[in-house]
Amino acid sequence: MTENTQRVVVVTGGSRGIGRAICKTLAAPGSKIFFNYFSPADREAEEAAAAETIAAVKQAGCEAVGIWANVAVSEEVTAFFDQIMADAGRVDVLVNNAGITRDGMMARMKESDWDAVLAINLKGPFLCTQIAARIMGKQHGGRIINMASIVGVRGNIGQANYVASKAGLIGLTKTAAREYAARNVTVNAVAPGFIETDMTAVLPEKVKAAMLSAIPLGRAGQVEDVAAVVAFLASDAAAYMTGQVLHVSGGMFM
Numbered sequence: 001m002t003e004n005t006q007r008v009v010v011v012t013g014g015s016r017g018i019g020r021a022i023c024k025t026l027a028a029p030g031s032k033i034f035f036n037y038f039s040p041a042d043r044e045a046e047e048a049a050a051a052e053t054i055a056a057v058k059q060a061g062c063e064a065v066g067i068w069a070n071v072a073v074s075e076e077v078t079a080f081f082d083q084i085m086a087d088a089g090r091v092d093v094l095v096n097n098a099g100i101t102r103d104g105m106m107a108r109m110k111e112s113d114w115d116a117v118l119a120i121n122l123k124g125p126f127l128c129t130q131i132a133a134r135i136m137g138k139q140h141g142g143r144i145i146n147m148a149s150i151v152g153v154r155g156n157i158g159q160a161n162y163v164a165s166k167a168g169l170i171g172l173t174k175t176a177a178r179e180y181a182a183r184n185v186t187v188n189a190v191a192p193g194f195i196e197t198d199m200t201a202v203l204p205e206k207v208k209a210a211m212l213s214a215i216p217l218g219r220a221g222q223v224e225d226v227a228a229v230v231a232f233l234a235s236d237a238a239a240y241m242t243g244q245v246l247h248v249s250g251g252m253f254m
């Protein structure tokens with residue numbers, strides 16, 4: 001990358017929550033941010049949410065493009081990156097952030113809930129990494145950051161599908177780090193604890209209180225707490241780190 005090259009950042013699931021905060025934090029003049037989003041339930045609301053991310057990124061003097069694409073569908077991922085390459089011609093940073101939960105005790109968990117979570121949380125990052133790393137390899141460098149979770153390391157009652165997806169993502173991170181190191185592509189993971197977003201807003205108050213009481217720093221995490229660590233991993237300061245998992249949990253996991 002020369003001094004005048006535009007830095008191209010790709011964030012999956014950038015319309016809300018942690019993904020939007022990552023887009024905002026990585027927004028800088030001379031960069032261009034592409035993000036995707038996908039909610040079949042309420043497309044109108046999602047378009048509005050995506051427009052909010054675009055406006056926030058533009059405020060920082062950075063270009064932003066939001067693209068409707070499901071990370072779990074190979075053809076949509078390919079089309080997403082085709083559009084990025086046609087527009088910007090390179091990819092410098094990929095943040096595999098998109099994720100969902102479909103919680104329930106394992107004894108009663110539906111196969112469809114297992115499949116949906118694994119498809120979005122684990123197959124999605126695999127598909128995006130395959131394409132992005134190929135592009136980055138040709139550029140002789142790049143950064144891939146995967147959004148895991150502390151539960152992927154310690155397990156969690158009622159989240160067999162989600163935990164398996166995040167544990168798998170940590171394994172994928174370490175393998176991709178080894179496979180792409182020779183191309184100067186680093187692959188790291190961030191493992192948040194309890195962060196205030198739409199994903200955790202739906203949890204019962206009793207569960208939230210129990211989680212809060214288990215956080216040594218005494219507060220829930222904010223999306224900016226996670227985005228700051230992603231920004232570090234995407235920066236020159238982290239050039240010599242690969243295959244690592246950074247926990248952002250207020251000490252909930254140590």
Ligand code: NAP
Binds near residue numbers: 015148196199
């Ligand atoms: P969120 O507020 O629910 O946002 C999820 C984002 O992912 C949305 O932009 C959503 O877009 C997108 N998305 C969902 N399915 C998608 C798909 N198939 N294709 C493309 N985009 C899709 O969640 P969050 O709390 O910010 O979580 C972000 C990441 O952090 C997730 O991987 C999550 O597992 C991880 N994490 C969160 C916490 C926490 O406490 N919040 C803790 C640990 C890890 P649409 O709305 O359009 O679908």
